[in-house]
Amino acid sequence: QYAAAQPSRDSNSDSDDDPHLDPALEGEDTNLDLPHDVYGATMFSVVHDSIQLMAKEGDDEMGLLLYRSRAIFVVASLLLNYALQVSILVVSYTAVVKPAQRKLQQIYKNFHLLCFDTDGTFIQGDFESWDEKDDLCQLVISNFWFLYLILALWWMTMLNDFRKTDRILRRFYHMGTAMRWEDMVREDHKGTRQVRELVCEVRWFLYACLILPKHVVSVGLLITGTWWLVCTDNTENLVLNALALGFVVEIDELIFEAMFPETWSHELDDVKLWRRAPGSMERKKMTRREYVRSYSFWLVVIVGPYWYLASGTGLPFLGVLPGFRHDVENHCSGFHRDDALMPCSDWAAWDGAECFPFGGPPSLPPHPEVYQAT
Known part of the structure; x- marks a missing residue:
């Protein structure tokens, strides 16, 4: 037995518009799949298993003990997931990031102390003979655009993770409030179980x-x-x-795939987060809002990492190198050029150069024109 739908919220707040209209006006339902990870399992267990536990009865020949055991297993897995991610964050910051930041700052400090005059004039000769030159020029801050591309991909990865959570949050927010536990899940005409409403306890737990x-x-x-x-x-x-x-981001999926019973995948596929199908005019407005958000996301991914590398890196608290003057890349351009120079180029070998002669000198000059052709 399912209760009638609750009054709607404001349908113009975002693309996940309110689903609570008269069923006769719904049209085709649209459903959001539960993710196959620890979070999706938690949503399923908190909604589905709580109905069985509060109703004091089991379905599918499962007893209350099994429902309790499953709920405990899921919540424990969720807590373990948080513990692993937070632990890796803390250890990474204290044991990896901070030592790397200290090394970075020390090299940059020595660079300014030993390769510049007190008035800031660069001394090329001192730089060429400086024993930490290679260490400085191998730092990724000396290769702005490559670092920018990697950062942009990292920000896109985290934006994707954030958006997945945000979609579920908006779906929860626009669900009505159920008066009874058993009213949270309904079946459509195709037999699909849909989460349409939430009791207050479940909503705030999620x-x-x-x-x-x-x-x-x-x-x-x-x-x-x-x-x-x-x-x-x-x-x-x-x-x-x-x-x-990227491995740290996927811990929740790893726990689900490695530790959960195989039947969980089928369980999650059978339950959907419901939303009514919008009308034609509403769909146009929704599409416009979605593209505005997508343009905004592109702006964040493209501009955000660039701003951080260009300005944020040298700021206190935000940056890893306070006072950074972006004076490394220009002085290391020659190092990168020489570092990419091959002892034997493909063209030299094609032209018949003997690049690696037996009994020859230990190092060959890097210019094909001086090689001895066979």
Whole structure:
């Protein structure tokens, strides 16, 4: 038995407009799939299992003990997921980011002390003989555009994570308030179970224990990951660090796929977060709002990392190198050019140059015209 739909909220607040209209006016329903991760399992358990527990009866021949065990397992997995992500954040910041930041600042300090006059004039000779020149020029801050591209991808990764959570939050927000626990889930004419309403206890549990912590972890990952990438000591490690950060983001999916019973995937597929299908005019407004948001997201991903590297890196608290003058890349351009110069180019080998002669000198000159052709 399902109760009648509750009065609607404001339908112009965002693209997930209010679903609560007369069923005769609904048209085709639109459903949002539950994600196949710890968060999706938590949503399912909190809504579905709570109905069975509060009603003191089981369906599908499952007893109350099984429902309690499943709810405990899901909540424990959620807490373990938070513990793992927060622990990795804290350890990464204290054991990786801070030491890397200290090394970065020390090299940059020595660069200014030993390669400049007191009036800020650069001394090329001192720079060429400086024993930390290679360390300075291998820092990723000396390669602005490559670092920018990696940061943009990292920000896009975290924006994607944030948007997934935000879609679910908006769907929860626009659901009506159920008076009875069993009114939260309904079946449509196709037999699909749809979450249409939430009791207050479930709504606030999802806000406080799922949506809010997930956003906090996402913000923490974005900030810590940005600092970590900017402090990386060379470009090879920059790529590896970016991959490691992606692994941290996917911990919730890893826990679900590795630790949950296989039947959970089918359970999540059978339950949807419901929204009514909008009318034609409403759909046009919704589409316009969605594109405005998408343009805004592109602006954040393109401009945000650029601003951070151009201005934010040298700011206190936000940056990893307070007072950074962006004077590394220009002086390291020659290092990067020489570092990419091959002992034997493809054209030289094609032209018949003997690049690696037996019994030859230990190092060959990097110019094909002086090679001895066979």
